């Protein structure tokens with residue numbers, strides 16, 4: 001018989017969402033004991049080659065502030081943006097948003113998502129109400145309204161009145177809770193990279209709608225930017241086989257040279273873009289959050 005551990009809340013998945021949920025529960029409810037089960041080993045910044053940057057608005061950075069990681073993040077993995085400029089390849093349509101229009105110091109922040117996740121995991125381990133188990137494999141799930149829900153793992157069983165599934169787009173808890181999901185391929189590839197620009201990025205998030213899909217350019221420190229270029233498979237293949245120099249020329253052209261000449265700071269990475277939406281976001285004592293509940297196009 002495996003060891004049985006009873007908690008007030010069990011969270012599965014220590015990504016940005018699961019880690020934030022566990023910390024928020026502990027901060028808001030001083031008696032709430034939380035277990036967090038994560039499949040991977042704890043994150044380390046040394047192995048960090050993931051270039052993903054996320055744009056977060058005031059509400060999301062407010063959560064990071066509440067759980068005590070935002071100040072650390074501001075020192076080296078966070079950049080405020082004041083303006084968004086959106087334009088179209090095939091029309092004169094343009095849209096502009098500025099923080100001045102809404103009387104705010106910024107519209108939001110660009111966040112290095114791995115660095116943020118690393119700080120959240122460090123905060124989890126330091127919190128006296130939270131037990132984190134890394135490197136853990138999930139087995140079965142018991143889910144009934146009449147008794148505590150229990151997830152069994154190779155390190156014991158974890159029970160609580162509520163289990164939060166924050167285990168990402170391929171959620172095992174969602175499958176074990178028999179919640180179906182509608183998966184849809186955008187039939188696009190997302191190419192991400194970090195670039196340096198010869199003209200100032202003006203603390204602006206740029207987005208241009210091109211024939212194949214949107215190209216987003218997010219401002220970072222030192223006049224660098226993070227790009228997310230969504231395009232159909234044949235064009236993505238052409239871009240991927242280009243030399244760095246050819247790719248940068250194509251990118252500068254796609255941006256109508258508004259950021260001048262560009263050069264790559266990190267190698268490009270690419271991945272297929274899919275959406276998924278769960279048929280429902282809860283079933284008895286299981287609640288889905290984050291990508292386990294739904295995920296959409298990164299530039300949506």
Ligand SMILES: Cc1cc2nc3c(=O)[nH]c(=O)nc-3n(C[C@H](O)[C@H](O)[C@H](O)COP(=O)(O)OP(=O)(O)OC[C@H]3O[C@@H](n4cnc5c(N)ncnc54)[C@H](O)[C@@H]3O)c2cc1C
Pocket residue numbers: 012013014015016017018037038039040052053054055056113136137138166167168169171172173190192228289290291292295298
């Ligand atoms: C290029 C790109 C740009 C984006 N830009 C933005 C943006 O600007 N703003 C924004 O809000 N969002 C953005 N997103 C989306 C955002 O990154 C995701 O929605 C968010 O990171 C999802 O977090 P999550 O914690 O739900 O899932 P994940 O990050 O997938 O984390 C899931 C966690 O669960 C763990 N796990 C998985 N299976 C198990 C298991 N069986 N047992 C235990 N643990 C498990 C994983 O190891 C992982 O730690 C972007 C996405 C992409 C791809």
